[in-house]
Amino acid sequence: MPGLFDGFEGYRILTEVDVDRALNCALVAIDANVLLNLYRYNAQTTDDLLAIFEKFGDRLVVPHQAMREFHRNRLAAIGNPDSAASDVRSALQKNQRSTNDALGRWAKQVALAEAELQQLQADVGKLYESLQTAVGQAEPDQVHANTPAARDRVLSRLSVLLDGKVLPRPPDDEWNAMIAEGKKRVEEHQPPGYLDADKGDEHPEGPAGDYLVYWQACEEATKRQLDLVIITGDEKDDWWWRHRSVVVGPRQEMTKEFFDLSNGRQLFLLRPRDLLEQSSALNVQVSPASVEDAKRPRDDLAPEGQWAPEAVTELLARLDSEGQVQAEVIREAAARGGTISREAVYEICGYDDERMLRGFTRPTNRITADLQRAGILSEPVTPILKPLYPDGVRASGFRIPGEVVAILRAAEGLDDAETDPGGSSSEQSVSKYWPLTQWLRTQPDDVIPMTFADLEEMLGLPLPQSARSHLPYWYSVRNSLGKALALGGFKARRVNFVSETVELVRR
Numbered sequence: 001m002p003g004l005f006d007g008f009e010g011y012r013i014l015t016e017v018d019v020d021r022a023l024n025c026a027l028v029a030i031d032a033n034v035l036l037n038l039y040r041y042n043a044q045t046t047d048d049l050l051a052i053f054e055k056f057g058d059r060l061v062v063p064h065q066a067m068r069e070f071h072r073n074r075l076a077a078i079g080n081p082d083s084a085a086s087d088v089r090s091a092l093q094k095n096q097r098s099t100n101d102a103l104g105r106w107a108k109q110v111a112l113a114e115a116e117l118q119q120l121q122a123d124v125g126k127l128y129e130s131l132q133t134a135v136g137q138a139e140p141d142q143v144h145a146n147t148p149a150a151r152d153r154v155l156s157r158l159s160v161l162l163d164g165k166v167l168p169r170p171p172d173d174e175w176n177a178m179i180a181e182g183k184k185r186v187e188e189h190q191p192p193g194y195l196d197a198d199k200g201d202e203h204p205e206g207p208a209g210d211y212l213v214y215w216q217a218c219e220e221a222t223k224r225q226l227d228l229v230i231i232t233g234d235e236k237d238d239w240w241w242r243h244r245s246v247v248v249g250p251r252q253e254m255t256k257e258f259f260d261l262s263n264g265r266q267l268f269l270l271r272p273r274d275l276l277e278q279s280s281a282l283n284v285q286v287s288p289a290s291v292e293d294a295k296r297p298r299d300d301l302a303p304e305g306q307w308a309p310e311a312v313t314e315l316l317a318r319l320d321s322e323g324q325v326q327a328e329v330i331r332e333a334a335a336r337g338g339t340i341s342r343e344a345v346y347e348i349c350g351y352d353d354e355r356m357l358r359g360f361t362r363p364t365n366r367i368t369a370d371l372q373r374a375g376i377l378s379e380p381v382t383p384i385l386k387p388l389y390p391d392g393v394r395a396s397g398f399r400i401p402g403e404v405v406a407i408l409r410a411a412e413g414l415d416d417a418e419t420d421p422g423g424s425s426s427e428q429s430v431s432k433y434w435p436l437t438q439w440l441r442t443q444p445d446d447v448i449p450m451t452f453a454d455l456e457e458m459l460g461l462p463l464p465q466s467a468r469s470h471l472p473y474w475y476s477v478r479n480s481l482g483k484a485l486a487l488g489g490f491k492a493r494r495v496n497f498v499s500e501t502v503e504l505v506r507r
Helices: 016-025 032-037 043-055 066-080 081-110 114-141 155-160 171-186 194-200 206-224 252-261 272-277 288-295 308-322 328-333 344-349 362-372 403-413 424-430 433-441 454-459 480-487
Strands: 027-030 227-229 240-243 246-250 266-270 339-341 386-388 398-399 447-451 490-496 501-506
Touching: 016 266, 032 066, 043 272, 043 288, 066 206, 066 501, 081 114, 194 206, 194 403, 206 227, 206 252, 227 246, 246 252, 246 266, 252 266, 266 272, 272 288, 272 398, 308 328, 308 362, 308 403, 308 433, 328 339, 328 344, 328 362, 328 398, 328 403, 339 344, 344 398, 433 454, 433 480, 447 454, 454 501, 480 490
Parallel strands: 027 227, 227 266
Antiparallel strands: 240 246, 339 398, 386 398, 447 501, 490 501
């Protein structure tokens, strides 16, 4: 007879003892972002992580796709140290002049003796000279884009460490099938990697990169009959199971998938900071400063900020209130997987063929800036409507960020949960909400405050669970409730999950 976790293996929360055991026994796969960050950590942090990696011996692997992304992005990770050093030198010189000028003005106001002013300015000079010296001393350790591989401190260590540990690229037919499967999973929002839907076709694998890394690691661990630890710097929710802001572990779907594939093995997901904190399990002593360094976000490597549901909802609500057609274009792009063609935009907006799309994103850019100033949205962030210019002249369409696709699809794809168990159609599901549509059509007021209980009493059935937990649900015109509101000439605003209240406003 099944037990508590039989069939629910993804919900088991593992202990530090489990992690310690895995670090000493499991296959360890490293993602590209971890290798790239070795160029951005402090030298001590990089040394500590490499010392840990060395402890894994033959249990350490790098999936083929991870190594390809490392080489593809290495120069971007290195950046331009010469330019950065020049910038800081110029800034120091400018600040030194400003400080001396300010001291001179202050000295005149207080009638400070010239000798005392000169002493203060000399002290300032010594301070800035020490800062310039510190900048100069750090430069010899920097790797540049044209640094030979033999003198690249990261490549030199990795070439020895990873000798014979990079998993080979599968044959073409198998590799292409894996890419196709990865793209399909992105469309179906299967972790990991579905938030990379906006990566497009710049590279052959498109948005399937994360899946290729994950799946090849899973297959290698299964072949060796070992548990699997994946070390990744990816913080997105298409990898991690989170409860509010607390990281619990890998996504349950991934844990269950690997459990089934490997006949009962366990999957672990660790960030570099986690690995440093658990280093004693491998008898490696690391600097406490390395742990703190690894915790700091790498802004120059990390993707742009993510759109949160609240920000998406507010932006669409603002567009709707202004009567902007971009709102429906964004919703339709989400329904199509993240990209919408020029022809579809013209059809939605009713544009004639002669109209240009220049300036089409101005309303979304303006509202995005407003949300950032209000602290609702992080800065920077991927534009919610990104024009596609394959020929560099004429926009062929638009792409929306992957996380926006996930947010809106979660809101708009919930009709299945509202259908009868027997599989009734969406039209039948909408018919359940017909009393609401009829009632709204008789209302003279433009604003109608209601409680969730009021709606449930009118409908004679409970609202879906998403109506109590997912804000974008209320603003969608694709689920049954949204369709009923729209047919009645209304839309929702000021939804409050705590008081379970909502205002219905005439469109």
